[in-house]
Amino acid sequence: MDSIFSYLNPDAPGGATGPHAGMKIAVQPTIGIAGWPARAGSEALAGYLSAGSATVIDRLTQGGAILTGLTHASELGLGVDDTSTSGRAVETKTVHAELMLDMAGEARLSACRGNLWGFKPSWGRVSHTGIAGLIPSMEACGILAQDPATIRSVLKTVAGADDMDFSQPRLDYKEISADEIKPAQFTLSVIGEAATLLSGDERKEFDEEITGLKRYGFNVRTVSWPDYNLCLTVHRIVGSVEASSAAGRYDSVRFGRRAPGTKNWNEMYLQSRGAFFGTLLKSYLIQGAYFQFERYDAYENACRIRARLLKEASRLFEQTDVLVFPSQKPAQPASLDALYEQFKLTAHANVTGCPALYMPSACAGGQGLEFAAGYGADERVIALGEYLHRQRAGGKL
C-alpha cells in the first residue's frame, strides 16, 4: 500500500464538472465515504465499510472534486502521531486539499508538521454527518491546503446547514475578502499567557513572526486572558468524558472483532469492548470514564468553567479582530501527558468553538502562527491568511 494512503479510490476519475472540477482531495478515514473502509486508524473498526458518505464528501463530489484516497489516521483521529500521514498528500502535492478531524488541534498541527495551511471551522459551521469523531462538542472537519484560497473554496462548498445534522447552530456568516483587510484598522492581539508557555528559543522565533506581521503594517498588541491555561484543563476533562462515550460506541462486536476465549455471549461482549483499542487511546478513554463514574463533580465544574471561557473569549473578540497564537510542531505522543503537550496552543479553539487558521512560517524551519477569530467569523481568519499569503507572494516578507 501507498505510504501516504491507506486506500486508493478504485474508480478512475471521470470528467466531472463544477466549481471543484479537477480538484483532488485526500480524506482521513474518520470521514465516511460509502462503501470505503472507515477504520479511523483503529483495529476496533478494522472490518467496517462506511454505510454512507459524509455530507462534506457528497458536497465536494457534487462540486466535481475527485476523491483520491484515504490517508492513515492516528487512532480515531486523536492527536498527531507517526502512524498518521495527515498533511503528507498536500505536502507532496499529490492532492489539492485534505479533510481531517480537528478535535484538539489535529488539523492545524498536521499543517504545522507539513508547512501547509490548516483550518478548523467554527463548531457546527460544517455538518458533522458521516464524520466519526470522539469529542462531539469540540470537533470540526478541518481543511488542509497549500494556500488559504483553496481552503476558502472548499469551506464554501462543505459549509452550511444540513438537514441531517440538527446540532448545527443557525448563524449568519459574513463573507469577508482579502481586499477588505486594511492592516492599519485591523487589530491583532497576542495572548500573553500563551506566549509564556514557550521556551526561550521558541519565544524568540515567535517574536520574529510577530515582527513580520508588524512589517505588513499590522498593529499587534499583547492582551491578557488569565484563564487561558484552563482551556487545556477543560479539554482534558470534558473532551475525555465525551470521548469515553463516543468510542464506547465502537464495541468491536458489531464491527467484526471479538475477544477470543470467552465463556458466554455476555462475557464475549464485555471483553470485546475496547479490547482492540491501542494503549494511548485506552488511557484517554479510561481517564474519561474516571470522570464519568468517580469525579462527576470535576466534570460539572469543567463544564461551568467552559461556559465562562466562552464568555471571556467573546469579550476578547469584542476588542480585537483576530487573536494570534504561537505554534509548535507536534512530537510523537508516547503518553497522555505528551498528547496534551501537543494541544496546549490549539485546544482553546476547540473548547470555545472558534474558527482557527494555521499559517506556515515564511522562514525555513519556522513554527508558523495560528489565527483565531470570534465564533462564526471563519472568513475573517481566512481573509487575513489570504492577505498575508498575497503579501508573501508579492515578495514582501
Next chain:
Amino acid sequence: MEFEAVIGLEIHIELNCATKLFCDCPNNPGDDANVNTCPVCLWFPGAWPRLSRAALEKAALVCLGLNSEIQPESAFDQKIYYYPDQPKGYQLSQGHLPLARGGWVEITDEDGSIKRLRIHHIHMEEDVARLVHEMDGATPVSLVDFNRAGAPLVEIVTEPDFRTPHHAMEFLKILRTQVRYVGSSECSMENGTMRADANISIRPVGTNQMNTKVEVKNMNSVRHVGDAIAHEISRQSAAVRVGETIKEHTRLWDPDKKATLPMREKFEAPYIPDPSIPVIEIKPEEIAALRSRLPEMPATRAGRFVKEYGLSAEEAAYLSSEPETASYFEELIRLGVAARTAMHWVSTQLLPALRQRNEGLAHTLVTPKRLSELLAMLAKDEINAAAARDVLAHMFASDVSPADIVKARGLGQVSDTGELAAMVERVLAEQAAAVADFKSGQSKAMGFLIGQVMQASAGKANPKVIKELIAQKLSM
C-alpha cells in the same frame, strides 16, 4: 409493630409514533428482525441523532394530559451503561433537564375518597434493542434485533405518594386512560407498550422515615403490579421483624411463583449531557397550541355525561374510560338515539360482542350510523328487542343495512291487531290453567301467556300489543 409502605412508580410508555425518536426508521418493533434500522439507530460511526418533532409532540401531550408542567428548556443526556442490547454504551435519556416537572392523577381510594397521587417528572428516552436467545439448535445463539432500538419512550416518575397496591393499580388504570385519550400510546402492559417498575420501602406506621427501597420489575399487567407490591410489602415486613436490614437492590416479579426474586444490586448510571442533540426549547405559545389539541379528558367527559345525558356516575365513567367508546356513544346520540338506549346497547350488546370477536370500535362494520338505524327501528316498534339483537349479530359480518337484514330474515314485528288477536284467542283457549291463575290474581301468569303468543308468532309479535290484547280479552 405495624408497617406501612412507601411506594413510587416508574412507568415507561412506548409512544405510537410512525418513526423512531432520532431517525426516520419505522417504529414497528414487531417486523422481521433488523429491517427497521439505519446508521443512526445502529449507532454506526458518524451517525448523528435528529430528534423527531412528532415524538416530542406526542410526549408533550402525555405531559399535558397528566397535568405536568412542560419545561421551557429540556435536554438529552447520555445515561452511561453497557449491555449487549445497548451496544453504544449509553442510552439517550433526559437525566438533568426533563421535558416536564410535576403533575398528578386522581384516583378513588378504597374508602371511596378521592386521592391525588403526584408525579415528580416526565422525561423522554430511547428504547434499547431486543436480545433473542435461541437455545434449541445444536449451537445456542444469541441475536440482537435493533428494530426496537431508538423507539420513542416517555418515562413517568411519580412521587412516593402510594401506600397500597390499590393506589398503584388505580393510578396505572387512570394513567392509561388519560394517555390513550391524548392519543400518544395504547399503554398495554400485556403488549409491552406500558411497563411499570415499583420502588417499595416500609416504615412503622405513623413515622416519616424514608427507608431503603427495593425496586421491583417485570410485571406485565396491572394485576401483577398489585400482586408484586403486596408480596414485597409482606416480604420486607417479615424481614424487618426478624431483624434483617433491607438492602437496596432490584427484584423481578415471578408471576408463576407469585413472588419477587432478587436480580442484582441497584446500579446508578451517570448522566452526561449529550453534545449532539441541541437543547429543546419550547415557547409558551407552543405549549398553548399543544394544549388546544388536548381532547376533553375522561373525568371531565364523565361529568358531562352525567349532567347532559342523565347517566349514573358509574355508567358515565364506564363509557368515558376509552375515548373511542365515549365518541361512539355521543355519535349515536347525535344520530337521534335516546341516551339510555345508546348507553344500554353499547355497554351490554356492542362492546361484549366486539370483545368476543376480538375487534375494536375503530374497525368494526357496526358503525354508529348503522347501529342508530337499527335502534331507530326498535324505537318505532318495527322490530322487537330480540329481533334487534339478532340483526346486530348479522351486522358484524356485512354492511347490509339493518332494514334489509330485517326484511331478508323476516324479522319485521307483527303489530297488526287483527292478526295478533286471532293468535291471542287461540293461546287463551289452549292455556285455560294459566288464564285461571291470572284471574285469581297471579300476575306472573301474564308473562307466561305473552311468551306463548310470542312463540306462536315465531318471535315477531310486538309484545306490547300482545299484552294489551290479553288484558283486554281477560277483563271482559
